Amino acid sequence: MxxxxxxxxxxxxxxxxxxxxxxxxxxxEDSKEIVNQLQVNSKSVPGxxxxxxxxxxxxxRNAINRWGGNVKDIGAIYVxxxxxxxxxxxxxxxxxxxxxxxESLTAADLEFACKAGTxxxxxxxxxxxxxxxxxxxxIGADSSQARPRDPLEYTAGAGSxxxxxxxxxxxxxxxxxYSLTTDMPDFWRREGAIYPSHGNRFTGSPAYFxxxxxxSKKLMEQLGSRPSDYKYVTFxxxxxxxxxxxxxxxxxxxxxxxxxxxxxxxxNAYSASSMIGLxxxxxxxxxxxxxxxxxxxxGAGSDAFSFLVTDMIEEVKSYPLNVDYYVNRKxxxxxxxxxxxxxxxx
Amino acid sequence: xxxxxxxxxxxxxxxxxxxxxxxxxYKAFPLTSFCPSCGSGNVQEYKLAxxxxxxxxxxxxxxxxxxxxxxxxxxxxxxxxxxxKVTGQIVDIDYSxxxxxxxxxxxxxxxxxxxxxxxxxxxxxxxxxx
Amino acid sequence: MNNEDVFIIGHGMTKFGEHFDKSPSxxxxxxxMETVTNAQLEKELIQSxxxxxxxxxxxxxxxxxxxxxxECNLSIPLTRIEAGTASGAAAFQQAFQGIRSGLFDCIAVxxxxxxxxxxxxxxxEKILGTTIDYSWEFxxxxxxxxxxxxxxxxxMKEYQTTLExxxxxxxxxxxxxxNNKNAQxxxxxxxxxFLSAKRISEPIGRFDPATHCDGASALILASSEFVSNNLKSxxxxxxxxxxxxxxxxxxxxxxxLTALSATQIAAKNAYDMAGISSADIxxxxxxxxxxxxxxxxxEDLGFFPKGEGGLAVEEGKxxxxxxxxxxxxxxxxxxxxxxxxTGIAQIIEIVEQLTGQADKRQVDDHNFGLTQNVLxxxxxxxxxxxxxxxxxx
Numbered sequence: 020m021x022x023x024x025x026x027x028x029x030x031x032x033x034x035x036x037x038x039x040x041x042x043x044x045x046x047x048e049d050s051k052e053i054v055n056q057l058q059v060n061s062k063s064v065p066g067x068x069x070x071x072x073x074x075x076x077x078x079x080r081n082a083i084n085r086w087g088g089n090v091k092d093i094g095a096i097y098v099x100x101x102x103x104x105x106x107x108x109x110x111x112x113x114x115x116x117x118x119x120x121x122e123s124l125t126a127a128d129l130e131f132a133c134k135a136g137t138x139x140x141x142x143x144x145x146x147x148x149x150x151x152x153x154x155x156x157x158i159g160a161d162s163s164q165a166r167p168r169d170p171l172e173y174t175a176g177a178g179s180x181x182x183x184x185x186x187x188x189x190x191x192x193x194x195x196x197y198s199l200t201t202d203m204p205d206f207w208r209r210e211g212a213i214y215p216s217h218g219n220r221f222t223g224s225p226a227y228f229x230x231x232x233x234x235s236k237k238l239m240e241q242l243g244s245r246p247s248d249y250k251y252v253t254f255x256x257x258x259x260x261x262x263x264x265x266x267x268x269x270x271x272x273x274x275x276x277x278x279x280x281x282x283x284x285x286x287n288a289y290s291a292s293s294m295i296g297l298x299x300x301x302x303x304x305x306x307x308x309x310x311x312x313x314x315x316x317x318g319a320g321s322d323a324f325s326f327l328v329t330d331m332i333e334e335v336k337s338y339p340l341n342v343d344y345y346v347n348r349k350x351x352x353x354x355x356x357x358x359x360x361x362x363x364x365x
Numbered sequence: 366x367x368x369x370x371x372x373x374x375x376x377x378x379x380x381x382x383x384x385x386x387x388x389x390x391y392k393a394f395p396l397t398s399f400c401p402s403c404g405s406g407n408v409q410e411y412k413l414a415x416x417x418x419x420x421x422x423x424x425x426x427x428x429x430x431x432x433x434x435x436x437x438x439x440x441x442x443x444x445x446x447x448x449x450k451v452t453g454q455i456v457d458i459d460y461s462x463x464x465x466x467x468x469x470x471x472x473x474x475x476x477x478x479x480x481x482x483x484x485x486x487x488x489x490x491x492x493x494x495x
Numbered sequence: 496m497n498n499e500d501v502f503i504i505g506h507g508m509t510k511f512g513e514h515f516d517k518s519p520s521x522x523x524x525x526x527x528m529e530t531v532t533n534a535q536l537e538k539e540l541i542q543s544x545x546x547x548x549x550x551x552x553x554x555x556x557x558x559x560x561x562x563x564x565x566e567c568n569l570s571i572p573l574t575r576i577e578a579g580t581a582s583g584a585a586a587f588q589q590a591f592q593g594i595r596s597g598l599f600d601c602i603a604v605x606x607x608x609x610x611x612x613x614x615x616x617x618x619x620e621k622i623l624g625t626t627i628d629y630s631w632e633f634x635x636x637x638x639x640x641x642x643x644x645x646x647x648x649x650x651m652k653e654y655q656t657t658l659e660x661x662x663x664x665x666x667x668x669x670x671x672x673x674n675n676k677n678a679q680x681x682x683x684x685x686x687x688x689f690l691s692a693k694r695i696s697e698p699i700g701r702f703d704p705a706t707h708c709d710g711a712s713a714l715i716l717a718s719s720e721f722v723s724n725n726l727k728s729x730x731x732x733x734x735x736x737x738x739x740x741x742x743x744x745x746x747x748x749x750x751x752l753t754a755l756s757a758t759q760i761a762a763k764n765a766y767d768m769a770g771i772s773s774a775d776i777x778x779x780x781x782x783x784x785x786x787x788x789x790x791x792x793x794e795d796l797g798f799f800p801k802g803e804g805g806l807a808v809e810e811g812k813x814x815x816x817x818x819x820x821x822x823x824x825x826x827x828x829x830x831x832x833x834x835x836x837t838g839i840a841q842i843i844e845i846v847e848q849l850t851g852q853a854d855k856r857q858v859d860d861h862n863f864g865l866t867q868n869v870l871x872x873x874x875x876x877x878x879x880x881x882x883x884x885x886x887x888x
Contacts, residue, residue, distance in 0.1 A: 073473050424696055425636060428620050430617040432636060441645075442747045452636075476634060476636065
């Protein structure tokens with residue numbers, strides 16, 4: 020029986036960037052200290068005509084074009100985000116229409132802070148493994164908002180990643196997945212509120228680290244694997260420091276996680292964060308490599324995954340619009356343009 | 366902003382769906398129920414080429430309120446690789462760097478927003494091919 | 496006189512500009528009553544009225560015709576005609592057909608627009624959006640100004656037309672408009688002002704486009720029989736030829752960006768009907784809503800070879816009493832552009848020129864005149880050719 024896994028992947032990062040130092044200048048903060056603390060040099064900023072729908076579509080099209088199959092075989096589309104353009108009216112239906120994947124499929128939008136995208140991957144793995152669908156498309160996308168002057172302003176970035184999941188032409192088999200979920204008031208945004216609120220240092224050890232570490236340990240326990248069995252690892256990247264610390268705590272080396280740390284240049288892509296990390300890892304993977312992934316979503320929960328890269332990876336790796344392409348396609352903007360693009364002026 | 370109009374135009378705006386005549390091979394955009402050239406009803410949907418070149422372009426500084434968030438922006442006539450010409454915005458590039466003949470490709474972007482409570486209209490725009 | 500001849504027996508218009516204190520129908524009534532007086536006619540002799548106006552959905556303009564005939568105490572057939580920025584010329588051509596068909600002997604035409612109510616430029620942009628391909632140009636981000644910018648750039652590229660040549664068009668028209676008491680702007684604007692202005696849609700500068708304003712204009716058309724029975728001897732303007740042609744609505748569907756084929760076809764039809772050629776025209780009012788509009792017009796109407804319009808302007812061949820006097824009224828640029836009223840105001844200028852009433856704007860040779868009124872970027876063009884005729888009893 021063929022195993023379920025990742026069939027294809029695509030990513031999207033907006034072209035615009037704002038440097039940490041440019042934001043620090045506005046608030047007369049010490050930019051060296053902030054960069055040192057967060058290890059984030061710049062963050063991605065969507066253009067004035069970009070949102071979660073447009074970014075989801077671009078990453079999904081990249082996944083589909085990389086794959087080259089028939090979009091009508093997609094049986095499910097899930098889009099995880101905490102910044103869906105509509106409170107009521109799914110992002111997923113736009114994606115279905117923009118891929119020409121209408122009408123025979125199920126679709127829904129998901130919200131679980133920064134891990135709604137990986138929750139969608141789990142749903143697709145389940146549906147595909149049980150043969151309820153042939154292929155499922157899970158997307159994580161965010162155009163995150165941060166209150167001006169809030170520490171979040173330095174990292175709240177934007178981006179999207181899409182994973183096509185199924186049993187045919189699998190490039191990375193799913194070895195196992197485990198989720199840890201608790202109720203946790205570390206980060207929230209009320210209905211109608213523009214900006215999220217958070218618990219500052221409370222978002223650290225009891226929230227991010229507890230969930231990421233425990234979910235990762237539990238999955239490795241279940242699989243009987245160790246950090247050294249993996250070629251690469253990626254975690255949710257609210258900044259660069261957190262995933263590096265988590266890796267160290269679990270016993271992963273800097274070399275294992277380095278490839279995934281796109282946060283340095285694009286900031287925290289929220290629902291897309293760990294997924295863009297995984298997409299970049301896949302670009303550099305070879306058959307036989309094992310990859311470990313753990314997302315984190317405030318509120319709170321972590322989804323951990325273990326993948327085994329197959330020979331099929333070689334057939335899809337050359338697709339040109341990959342994470343590197345988007346990371347390198349950039350234009351720095353100043354704070355004034357940033358404010359205009361974000362629609363902060365009212 | 367009229368919901369039925371947005372709905373009936375979605376395939377054209379999101380995917381660039383035009384029409385192809387099965388009798389005379391004429392291709393056209395937007396969608397029609399008969400061939401604009403020979404009048405035959407024997408037509409089928411046709412997906413426009415995603416890449417093309419800029420024929421002519423300029424900049425927009427003033428338009429209706431639902432599109433003002435994007436101002437200033439570049440607009441141009443694009444000749445797609447299949448010979449069909451369309452009007453579209455050219456984004457993700459400084460205006461001063463745009464040139465006639467520049468290769469571009471289609472992306473999906475926000476065209477307009479009907480205030481904060483109305484519908485958001487999406488459609489194709491163009492970015493430079495690098 | 497031939498039975499089929501159609502004459503313009505009266506004309507009148509409001510000043511064009513900002514009439515914040517007047518409703519659309521009061522402007523229309525004012526123009527109509529002035530025209531009745533000008534024709535020295537009992538208003539009850541008018542059998543039908545055609546109204547030309549563009550804006551429909553707001554500011555009570557939808558029922559402007561009904562309000563106007565009530566204000567003028569008339570109870571006759573009225574029809575409203577919409578052809579975008581060429582609504583005035585469209586209404587005029589309908590009136591001509593009404594008389595030529597023999598159905599009516601005396602018809603009034605009224606063009607009216609009231610745009611100063613739209614204090615938010617967004618509303619005007621949306622209205623102008625209806626004169627281009629609304630779904631596949633306007634909603635994709637193009638505006639009327641930006642499409643004229645594409646036409647301008649295409650002409651500059653193909654024929655080396657310069658920004659100076661383009662700026663000389665409004666510069667000349669403002670000079671002509673100084674002597675037009677009905678013009679919105681009766682003052683000269685130095686060339687340098689056009690050239691140094693901010694570009695609103697490169698290469699179109701801030702002072703290049705005609706302004707969108709308020710105004711009404713009216714004409715009375717009559718058959719030769721009506722003229723014989725009701726008028727004293729007079730110099731009248733005869734309608735010699737009409738042309739009306741259409742083109743693709745969207746610029747991207749057109750074969751050429753350097754010519755308006757609708758103007759070319761409409762002009763040929765009008766000349767053929769009149770039995771004259773472009774060389775016979777002494778004075779013409781053309782659609783100069785943007786400078787390139789006048790350059791395209793003088794080429795497409797056959798006054799100058801294709802590509803030499805800019806040069807003709809530069810060499811002064813379009814000034815009053817030059818090769819062909821273009822926009823002696825000041826054009827849309829100096830007169831202001833209340834869409835529906837524009838096409839009729841153009842005809843009024845030709846009537847005044849042909850009958851020797853143009854005062855300081857008067858051209859020496861005035862046997863034949865022409866008007867050209869355009870919808871949007873040239874999706875429709877209306878060309879009319881006029882001659883003068885002495886009517887004796």
